Amino acid sequence: MDLINAVIVLLNYTIIPALTYGSQLALGAIFVTLIYGILRFANFATGDMMSFGTMFAVLLTYYFQSIGINFGFLPTALLTIPFAIFMMILYMLIIDQTVFKYYRIKKSPPVMLAMVSVGVMFVTQAIIRIIIGPTDRRFLDGEKFILKATEFKEMTGLVEGLTVKSTQMITIVVTIIVVAIMFWFLNKTKTGTSMRAYSDNEDLALLSGIDPKKVVLITWVIAGILATIGGILYGLDKSYRPFVYFNNMLPIFAAAIVGGIGNPYGAFFGGYVIAFAEIFLTYAYKRFLVYILPESLEPNSLMQLLSTDYKFAISFSILVIVLIFRPSGIFEGKRI
Amino acid sequence: MFLIILVGIFQSWSIALTIFNYCMISAVMTLGANIQWGYAGLINFGIMGYTALGGLAVVLVSVAPVPEAWNVGGVNMMTCLGIIILMIFSTRYILKNIQRSNKRNYLIAGIIIVGLILIKIIAGPAIEQIEAVDPAKTGFLGGLGLPVLFSWIVGGLFAAGLAFIVGKVALGLRADYLAIATLLIAEIVVSIIKHEDWLARGVKNVIGLKRPAPYEIDLQTSPWFINLVEKFHSAKLDLANSLSERQDILNQLVIDASSVYVKLCFAGLFLVVVIILLIITQKALYSPWGRMMRAIRDNEEAASAMGKNVVKQHLFIFILGSAIVGIAGAMMVTNDGLFTPGSYRPMRYTFVIWVMVIVGGTGNNFGAILGGFVVWFLWVEAAPIALFFINLFTAHLPETNEIKVHLINSAPYFRFLLVGIGLLLIMRFRPQGIIPEKIIKQ
Numbered sequence: 138m139d140l141i142n143a144v145i146v147l148l149n150y151t152i153i154p155a156l157t158y159g160s161q162l163a164l165g166a167i168f169v170t171l172i173y174g175i176l177r178f179a180n181f182a183t184g185d186m187m188s189f190g191t192m193f194a195v196l197l198t199y200y201f202q203s204i205g206i207n208f209g210f211l212p213t214a215l216l217t218i219p220f221a222i223f224m225m226i227l228y229m230l231i232i233d234q235t236v237f238k239y240y241r242i243k244k245s246p247p248v249m250l251a252m253v254s255v256g257v258m259f260v261t262q263a264i265i266r267i268i269i270g271p272t273d274r275r276f277l278d279g280e281k282f283i284l285k286a287t288e289f290k291e292m293t294g295l296v297e298g299l300t301v302k303s304t305q306m307i308t309i310v311v312t313i314i315v316v317a318i319m320f321w322f323l324n325k326t327k328t329g330t331s332m333r334a335y336s337d338n339e340d341l342a343l344l345s346g347i348d349p350k351k352v353v354l355i356t357w358v359i360a361g362i363l364a365t366i367g368g369i370l371y372g373l374d375k376s377y378r379p380f381v382y383f384n385n386m387l388p389i390f391a392a393a394i395v396g397g398i399g400n401p402y403g404a405f406f407g408g409y410v411i412a413f414a415e416i417f418l419t420y421a422y423k424r425f426l427v428y429i430l431p432e433s434l435e436p437n438s439l440m441q442l443l444s445t446d447y448k449f450a451i452s453f454s455i456l457v458i459v460l461i462f463r464p465s466g467i468f469e470g471k472r473i
Numbered sequence: 474m475f476l477i478i479l480v481g482i483f484q485s486w487s488i489a490l491t492i493f494n495y496c497m498i499s500a501v502m503t504l505g506a507n508i509q510w511g512y513a514g515l516i517n518f519g520i521m522g523y524t525a526l527g528g529l530a531v532v533l534v535s536v537a538p539v540p541e542a543w544n545v546g547g548v549n550m551m552t553c554l555g556i557i558i559l560m561i562f563s564t565r566y567i568l569k570n571i572q573r574s575n576k577r578n579y580l581i582a583g584i585i586i587v588g589l590i591l592i593k594i595i596a597g598p599a600i601e602q603i604e605a606v607d608p609a610k611t612g613f614l615g616g617l618g619l620p621v622l623f624s625w626i627v628g629g630l631f632a633a634g635l636a637f638i639v640g641k642v643a644l645g646l647r648a649d650y651l652a653i654a655t656l657l658i659a660e661i662v663v664s665i666i667k668h669e670d671w672l673a674r675g676v677k678n679v680i681g682l683k684r685p686a687p688y689e690i691d692l693q694t695s696p697w698f699i700n701l702v703e704k705f706h707s708a709k710l711d712l713a714n715s716l717s718e719r720q721d722i723l724n725q726l727v728i729d730a731s732s733v734y735v736k737l738c739f740a741g742l743f744l745v746v747v748i749i750l751l752i753i754t755q756k757a758l759y760s761p762w763g764r765m766m767r768a769i770r771d772n773e774e775a776a777s778a779m780g781k782n783v784v785k786q787h788l789f790i791f792i793l794g795s796a797i798v799g800i801a802g803a804m805m806v807t808n809d810g811l812f813t814p815g816s817y818r819p820m821r822y823t824f825v826i827w828v829m830v831i832v833g834g835t836g837n838n839f840g841a842i843l844g845g846f847v848v849w850f851l852w853v854e855a856a857p858i859a860l861f862f863i864n865l866f867t868a869h870l871p872e873t874n875e876i877k878v879h880l881i882n883s884a885p886y887f888r889f890l891l892v893g894i895g896l897l898l899i900m901r902f903r904p905q906g907i908i909p910e911k912i913i914k915q
Contacts, residue, residue: 179649179653248648252831253900255824256900257893260897263889263890267887387657387660391657453661456654457654460646460654464645
């Protein structure tokens with residue numbers, strides 16, 4: 138019985154939150170990796186692009202709520218996803234045409250493009266703050282919990298409760314669906330194969346008649362979908378605040394590089410690596426150990442490896458370690 | 474320069490001098506970043522971390538020590554420092570004397586794990602006790618109580634030390650990886666400063682730091698200063714009708730003048746630093762060493778084929794540039810008189826500085842200084858400028874119009890727009906910056 142309780146504690150406080158956070162990171166990391174693999178630069182505007190898409194979801198949610206449309210027990214924000222994605226892709230294509238295209242055609246070095254993306258980051262941030270302002274916004278509605286702690290206790294008769302928030306479930310399910318469709322697209326369709334070819338060897342791909350414009354267009358479309366959905370899921374689970382989204386860029390980069398930049402499978406995996414490491418290293422294991430160990434061995438301290446203040450620092454340390462010992466990432470990077 | 478004088482006339486001299494001082498601090502940071510990017514082509518997004526370390530140096534050097542805290546936890550913390558040094562030396566010893574093998578890896582891992590556990594056991598209670606000493610005011614070990622100007626050098630040394638570690642770890646990486654790695658390492662450094670309260674009070678901030686300039690309050694009571702103000706404004710004072718009215722005006726003038734005077738003192742000090750750095754960097758750029766750095770930047774393989782040690786030079790220049798940024802960080806904290814670890818954010822301390830470097834002119838020191846001045850001025854004055862234009866374009870709308878009110882409220886965010894668009898335009902139409910690199914052929 139104690140063992141089950143211990144497992145429930147772990148599940149409740151570490152595994153489910155880590156899976157949720159990992160899914161959100163994974164979507165962002167695949168976005169970074171796609172841009173890196175096909176357009177060949179590190180996009181410093183990642184966080185703000187995600188924020189841009191989410192902004193429309195927030196505004197539309199408020200609008201839908203005001204005219205009385207809702208999605209039953211699911212959050213209204215899910216209804217707004219298609220519109221938000223549309224706006225996001227539109228914005229990305231405008232940016233691409235006005236800013237990035239010039240450097241791509243000139244074949245500027247990647248550093249140049251990264252600097253340009255810093256400029257895009259500034260502009261995007263300004264637009265977001267001018268439109269919606271820098272304040273914290275919650276836009277979650279509908280049912281909050283799928284499983285409440287008290288219900289779970291009644292159901293099973295255990296001492297420890299298990300809570301599953303609806304946002305956690307939605308995040309995990311939506312991520313699985315989106316990522317599955319994307320991998321199917323990249324591996325099985327002709328367009329996906331041509332994207333992979335373009336990423337592997339641009340000159341050979343061009344020789345064999347692949348249209349670079351189409352590849353770039355499709356990349357931005359997929360990137361827009363991933364960025365918007367990742368952003369909305371994060372916003373539903375926590376809350377929407379432009380500054381936080383900008384900061385999220387850093388663990389997302391860490392996830393993409395840890396997994397092997399340019400490799401979507403790696404990025405997907407990297408997101409979970411970062412999330413699990415962050416949560417497992419900062420979780421206070423006292424309650425877990427109380428159940429497992431005999432009474433004489435019970436710990437009196439919190440049994441926490443690092444304080445939660447260092448959450449971000451952990452993911453960055455992992456990145457630094459990976460960069461030193463295996464710069465190409467856990468999975469071999471630079472392939473799509 | 475001219476614009477700053479305009480601000481002085483239209484807003485106030487005090488604001489103009491504040492902007493001027495910050496411009497000079499930014500110029501020093503830009504010089505540092507420019508050495509790395511312009512001379513050697515190394516991209517360092519970790520400026521934030523070095524700035525924070527420079528600020529930390531001010532606290533550790535100039536604040537008076539807290540004897541109670543030292544009594545409670547000093548010994549333990551010093552032991553920990555000893556353990557860390559021991560760990561480093563034993564690791565070095567193993568690296569030197571044992572062949573590359575699994576055994577060596579296990580040994581090093583063992584040393585690190587044992588060391589960390591020891592530190593956790595020894596430091597844990599000490600930290601709690603130190604933080605419990607008068608937490609509202611101190612709760613940290615304090616510094617050495619030395620003059621604050623000394624800390625500028627120490628700030629440079631701290632930053633150089635960090636740069637040495639970062640350089641050893643990350644300099645082998647490709648350019649964009651290097652950018653990300655340095656940014657994330659800087660984040661780690663800032664989060665350590667933020668959360669280790671025993672070191673510099675963390676997010677509780679340290680206020681009332683020492684100054685190399687006199688305090689306003691002292692100035693307002695010292696007779697020589699009041700006489701000076703009297704002489705300076707004698708025409709204005711003669712206009713006063715009665716003696717009491719004259720005294721009132723004089724008091725007001727003295728208060729204004731004291732803040733201007735203090736800022737002038739800072740401006741003088743900063744100017745000295747900027748000029749010294751400018752002379753040194755200018756000399757370095759046109760020395761054989763500078764030519765070698767350019768050669769390495771433009772073609773690494775060729776330079777290394779000519780017998781130049783590329784790795785060593787990269788590390789050296791990385792340390793040099795970071796040290797200058799560290800000095801700037803110390804200058805900034807001294808100017809503010811307070812250390813706020815929570816305020817070190819990548820936006821303000823990394824990306825804006827980079828915009829300065831790119832806009833001003835990569836590889837040209839004068840360009841870097843100009844970039845520091847122009848971009849900082851825009852960054853600060855963007856809100857008033859934006860407000861002016863919003864009012865101009867929405868003049869026909871009524872005061873209660875929703876769009877107008879919303880735009881006026883969001884005027885501060887136009888600075889991002891201005892700086893971003895400025896960067897994009899410069900990158901597109903003048904990628905070498907306002908003052909491009911000059912190469913003197915001899």
